[in-house]
Amino acid sequence: MTAITAAMVKELREKTGAGMMDCKQALSETNGDMEAAVDWLRKKGLSKAAKKAGRVAAEGLIGAVLAGTKGVLVEVNSETDFVARNEQFQGLVKMIGQVALKTGADVEKIKAAKVGSATVEVAIADAIATIGENMSLRRAAELSVGNGVVASYLHNSVADGLGKMGVIVALESTGATDELAALGRQIAMHIAAANPSALDAAGLDPEVVRREKDVLADKYRQQGKADNVIEKIVESGLKTYYKEVCLLEQAFIHDTGKSVAQAVKEAEGKVGAPVKVAGFVRYALGEGIEKQESDFAAEVAAASGQNNKPA
Incomplete structure (x- = not known):
């Protein structure tokens, strides 16, 4: 069983916007698998975003x-x-x-x-x-x-x-x-x-599309929907998804009516x-590169030797 750390919970919160306890449960349920935890939260309707770009640091x-x-x-x-x-x-x-x-x-x-x-x-x-x-x-x-x-x-x-x-x-x-x-x-x-x-649906990563289908299907399966109804919902949901992520299907920002x-x-x-x-x-610029966070006050204190002073 993977130990769930505070850093893992923090990362999942930043990715999804879900609550701390929900993130902790999601990581526990998925044995610390971050992507699976994101999907778990989405299936429960607890994630505020499908994914969030890594914090730009470079x-x-x-x-x-x-x-x-x-x-x-x-x-x-x-x-x-x-x-x-x-x-x-x-x-x-x-x-x-x-x-x-x-x-x-x-x-x-x-x-x-x-x-x-x-x-x-x-x-x-x-x-x-x-x-x-x-x-x-x-x-x-x-x-x-x-x-x-x-x-x-x-x-x-x-x-x-x-x-x-x-x-x-x-x-x-x-x-x-x-x-x-x-x-x-x-x-x-x-x-x-x-x-x-x-560019279009054909250019999407098949694994990403499969995950999207699984998330949609599991979400409505948990609501007790019949399989034939779920199939139609997933089909409709994918069309909406394509309009969100495929260039040619997106609403044109210069004229959103087309x-x-x-x-x-x-x-x-x-x-x-x-x-x-x-x-x-x-x-x-810098997408996907994470700059190491630091505690500036602690660094200043360390540099001045304050950390070595007795309490």
Whole structure:
């Protein structure tokens, strides 16, 4: 039997918004399995959210670089937010984006690529020595189309092509590139705000869909619903779920009376040709990285030797 710690209860509370005792019971019932405990709470109707993104802790910048039918996103992390306002660091992120546009999204290949007489990895090391903070190229992504455009949107932008959140979206079409670029930017803004999990239902992780079905079915089974009724409820619930997490089915933030797919279809008149959303990438700075929490007062006391004084 796994010991249920206060830290585990705290983490589950932050993920779900459920009460402390409910979280403790959920972890006890699921032998400490965090994801199973989230599902247990949802089945009981006690979770306020299906999932909650990990607390964003890392600093730095997201960079986007476009070249017509191709685009890249890079995330370069630093220790503090001050660095994001440093012109040398901003230049470093832009340079890394330009390199990624040529080499592709493989982080190791980007770091090994030459910029002048030195590699990107050496350039990062030089910036660390000059600025005085640890930095790292965390990840990169690329999108391209045969015909059409790759558009972008940077949220909380600090300079051209740099921000705290970045989105690139690829549109396939033989239509007018200026109209495509405008449409692409609107869709990229939507993606930044709505955070879809996939382009459509086919792009979702089958395990995630299975879990969603199980949660829905178990919730209503516990209410005594008949199996044939549960089947219909689950089918309806999945349709609602797809509208929440699939880009093409989401309500378009610029006109919530239509879906993104409908908005794209209507835009084809201005573009002058059919338009297909071929893919998207959304990076939020530091997502999934947890910064170690510390007790600042305790650190100050320790540094001053107060903790060694007799009570």
